[in-house]
Amino acid sequence: MEIGDSNGLHRQIRCFILEKFPAAKKRGLYDELPLLERGIVDSLGVLDVIGFLEQTFQIRIDDDELTPDNFANVRCMAAFVERKTRSELTAKSMPPFS
Numbered sequence: 001m002e003i004g005d006s007n008g009l010h011r012q013i014r015c016f017i018l019e020k021f022p023a024a025k026k027r028g029l030y031d032e033l034p035l036l037e038r039g040i041v042d043s044l045g046v047l048d049v050i051g052f053l054e055q056t057f058q059i060r061i062d063d064d065e066l067t068p069d070n071f072a073n074v075r076c077m078a079a080f081v082e083r084k085t086r087s088e089l090t091a092k093s094m095p096p097f098s
Contacts, residue, residue: 009057009078016052017074021045031075036068046071053077059084 010031017024023040027033035041041049049071050061059081070080 009081010074012056013053013074013077013081016056017041017049020048020052029074031078032073034072035074036072049077053081057081057085059088 014029014031017035017040018029021040023038027038027040029040033040036046046066050066053059054061061084065080065084068076070076
């Protein structure tokens with residue numbers, strides 16, 4: 001998947017949430033649905049989401065990045081993954097300091 005393919009990011013994250021969390025199927029899932037507030041994902045479920053994002057998109061999520069701005073809904077998660085992927089690619093392409 002290309003980095004700029006935000007529709008693909010949304011789709012993959014949405015599919016994971018629908019498969020992993022039964023409440024998402026019952027209540028319906030759209031990209032702006034507040035997942036924690038509506039009880040779709042609980043605090044333990046966030047760990048599953050983090051593991052999925054790290055494995056699927058080959059990123060490392062730090063504790064200070066576990067904010068509502070990054071994990072409130074599918075749209076926020078997709079934007080976070082896109083930013084994180086770009087920053088990690090930029091860091092890898094920079095030459096090391098001598």
